[in-house]
Structures are given as C-alpha cells and as structure tokens.
Amino acid sequence: HACGVVRVGGREAVIVAGGRITSGQGDELISVEMMVVGQPFWQFKQSLPQPRLAPSMVIIAGRPQLSGGHYEIGRRNEMLPGQVLEYNQEQDEWRAVAQIEGRSHHVALAVPSNMLPPC
Numbered sequence: 259h260a261c262g263v264v265r266v267g268g269r270e271a272v273i274v275a276g277g278r279i280t281s282g283q284g285d286e287l288i289s290v291e292m293m294v295v296g297q298p299f300w301q302f303k304q305s306l307p308q309p310r311l312a313p314s315m316v317i318i319a320g321r322p323q324l325s326g327g328h329y330e331i332g333r334r335n336e337m338l339p340g341q342v343l344e345y346n347q348e349q350d351e352w353r354a355v356a357q358i359e360g361r362s363h364h365v366a367l368a369v370p371s372n373m374l375p376p377c
Contacts, residue, residue, distance in 0.1 A: 260274070260276055260277075260315035260327070261274045261275070262316070262317045264292075264321075264322060264347070265320060270295045271293060273290065273315075273345070274291050274292075275289075275313065276288070276311060277311065283330050283333065284330055284332075286311040287310075289306075290304060290345070290352075291303065303345075304350045304351050306324070306343065306352060307343070308329060308337075311327055311329055312326070313325060313327030314364050314365055314366040316367060321344050321346065321347075322344070323344045324344075325342045325364075325366055326339070326358070327339065327362055328360070338362060340357050340358055340360045341354040342354065342355055342357070342358055343355070
C-alpha cells in the first residue's frame with residue numbers, strides 16, 4: 259500500500275491506498291481508506307481505477323498523488339500501470355495527471371522548491 263497525511267477540515271488525516279490482502283497472487287487491492295486523527299474509525303473513499311500493490315504516494319499542494327505499483331492478471335502476467343493518479347477530496351475522485359514508465363516498490367518524495375538550486 260501507499261499512505262500519506264492530508265488535512266481534512268483543519269485536522270490531519272491518514273490516507274491509505276492499494277496494497278494486498280494476503281501474499282497470494284491476484285489479491286491486490288483497489289480500496290482507499292482515510293482516518294481523521296483522533297477518530298476511532300476508517301472511512302472508505304473512491305476506489306482506485308485498478309489494483310495497485312507497492313505503489314508510492316506523495317502529497318503535493320495538499321493533494322495525494324499515487325504512482326507506480328503493480329497487479330497480476332493470471333499467473334506471471336504482471337501489469338505496471340503508468341498513470342500517476344491524483345486524489346481530489348472535495349469530489350472524492352481519482353484522476354490521471356501524468357504518465358510515467360510503470361514501476362513498483364519505489365519511493366516518491368516532495369522536495370520544497372526553496373531547497374532546489376536555481377536553473
């Protein structure tokens with residue numbers, strides 16, 4: 259799965275997307291859940307358009323972006339989605355915002371622009 263921390267109504271919330279139920283083939287998840295810190299329950303959100311095992315999530319301008327991951331169709335037929343998806347909390351929807359070469363088991367990291375050298 260991938261996870262991140264976002265703001266919901268002025269409070270922090272944890273968002274978790276994708277993952278796997280067991281170590282068996284074909285049980286990758288499309289589910290997305292969110293829990294506002296301090297609440298004793300998780301809420302289901304709009305599912306991903308396809309399963310994603312081992313994706314990466316980064317929060318950019320308050321919006322979760324999910325990249326990479328993989329899922330299996332049949333035995334040894336691994337799919338690597340190339341769409342970078344962004345979650346819109348107000349509309350509870352995922353939309354494609356970029357295309358990358360499919361990858362899995364990677365890390366995404368937001369670096370503040372003031373830490374980058376001028377071009």
